[in-house]
Amino acid sequence: MPPINVLVMIHGMSPEPEPHSPFDSQGKFWGYNEFWANLCQEQPDLPNLFPQSFIGVEWGHELPQPSLPSVEQLREDQRLTRAQNFVNQRIAYDNLVKAPNDNNVTLSLFSGRGADIPLLTPMVRALVVGLRESIVTRGLGDVIYYTSEQGECYVRQTVYHQVLKKLAQYEQEQDVRIHLIGQSLGVTLTHDFLYGLFAPNHEPGFYKQASEEDKERFKTWRQKRQNGQLKLGSLTSTASQLPLFMMRTQKLVDRLAKGELIDAKDIGIDNSNQIQWQLFYDIDDLLGFGTRRLYNAANAIKEYQVDTGDNPGDAHTGYWQNRMVIEQTAQLLYDNASRP
CATH class of the missing domain: 3.40.50 (Rossmann fold)
Structure with a gap:
């Protein structure tokens, strides 16, 4: 067989x-x-x-x-999407600069500071901000969740x-090969x-x-x-x-x-x-x-x-x-x- x-x-x-x-x-x-x-x-x-x-x-x-379920209707791990979106809304740089007050002091994204290299500042900062608010905030959040005991x-x-x-369905088979990607x-x-x-x-x-x-x-x-x-x-x-x-x-x-x-x-x-x-x-x-x-x-x-x-x-x-x-x-x- x-x-x-x-x-x-x-x-x-x-x-x-x-x-x-x-x-x-x-x-x-x-x-x-x-x-x-x-x-x-x-x-x-x-x-x-x-x-x-x-x-x-x-x-x-x-x-x-078809319709938006409540948080309680979601499986525990599925709640990551909404939790990370909420965190991102609160900490995204665009939102920080749109909500100035005495306890929220910001600089322009492209301002030069100290030892910054002027020619690299605009491109590098824009790239870093984009990565922070996608791969790191959302994606790396999944990694941190999995390293927790509950996650x-x-x-x-x-x-x-x-x-x-x-x-x-294969429990009675005598020769099973499992392949994983x-x-x-x-x-x-x-x-x-x-x-x-x-x-x-x-x-x-x-x-x-x-x-x-x-x-x-x-x-x-x-x-x-x-x-x-x-x-x-x-x-x-x-x-x-x-x-x-x-x-x-x-x-x-x-x-x-x-x-x-x-x-x-x-x-x-x-x-x-x-x-x-x-x-x-x-x-x-x-x-x-x-x-x-x-x-x-x-x-x-x-x-x-x-x-x-x-x-x-x-x-x-x-x-x-x-x-x-x-x-x-x-x-x-x-x-x-x-x-x-």
């Missing part, structure tokens, strides 16, 4: 101010459907190898609805539940999900966060991993923030302080000559980092520097439109889903 290949896509932080779906494109953001269509165009056999196409996960932002709990409940519910903070979410499934001698923190049904489903898949019935097919990461997230646990800090690499087997990667994990980064992306050299199993991990845009904001959101990302992701999915 051929293996069952299952593809999961998890988006990253969401700097968009309006409710939107991760499945369809909005503005400069490509959704799951467009990315999958381009992968299939690049490798026409993918629909045969992944007959269910993909499991698309939504989290951390409000979805479009991590709500995000994992949301993300893992969607994946586990779709995986339930993560963007930005989605890279950390895919990594954490795999660590919970594959790390030996580990009591997943998700057991304390999950509903009883999801806890039992997660246990089922951990057991299938131990029985050799679940394998990592492939992992694709764009705009990885893992080097930052490694500082959130003392265990990893201690390991890195000793100059020790992270064990890739903990997320299902074997030290073989078969590429299982590929990563993409752009040096213009302020929130995407090279990651491969922090792990062992170097023969199974490949990393690409790509050019997704010269503006740091565009660079962070443009990976799924990049030609090399599309080509190499489609190739890895095809190779690892079709091999014996």
Whole structure:
């Protein structure tokens, strides 16, 4: 019997101010459907190898609805959209200068001060303000939320539940390969999900966060991993923030302080000559980092520097439109889903 290949896509932080779906494109953001269509165009056999196409996960932002729900009607993680919009309204520079009073003292955005370089001041300040009020205020806010105990709990409940519910149909299969694609903070979410499934001698923190049904489903898949019935097919990461997230646990800090690499087997990667994990980064992306050299199993991990845009904001959101990302992701999915 051929293996069952299952593809999961998890988006990253969401700097968009309006409710939107991760499945369809909005503005400069490509959704799951467009990315999958381009992968299939690049490798026409993918629909045969992944007959269910993909499991698309939504989290951390409000979805479009015919009428505006109250905050209480939103899932906890979905409230990020309104919370970040409110914060942005209160602290956005344009709004600060429009509300002058004795306790709100401002300067012109383009005024020179001290050691400022006059020729760079207008362009640099405008760019910095734009980034502060999009990628940093909204997007990085998602990252900070996930590093909190409550935020991590709500995000994992949301993300893992969607994946586990779709995986339930394969619980009786004897050979399942899971393939994951993560963007930005989605890279950390895919990594954490795999660590919970594959790390030996580990009591997943998700057991304390999950509903009883999801806890039992997660246990089922951990057991299938131990029985050799679940394998990592492939992992694709764009705009990885893992080097930052490694500082959130003392265990990893201690390991890195000793100059020790992270064990890739903990997320299902074997030290073989078969590429299982590929990563993409752009040096213009302020929130995407090279990651491969922090792990062992170097023969199974490949990393690409790509050019997704010269503006740091565009660079962070443009990976799924990049030609090399599309080509190499489609190739890895095809190779690892079709091999014996």
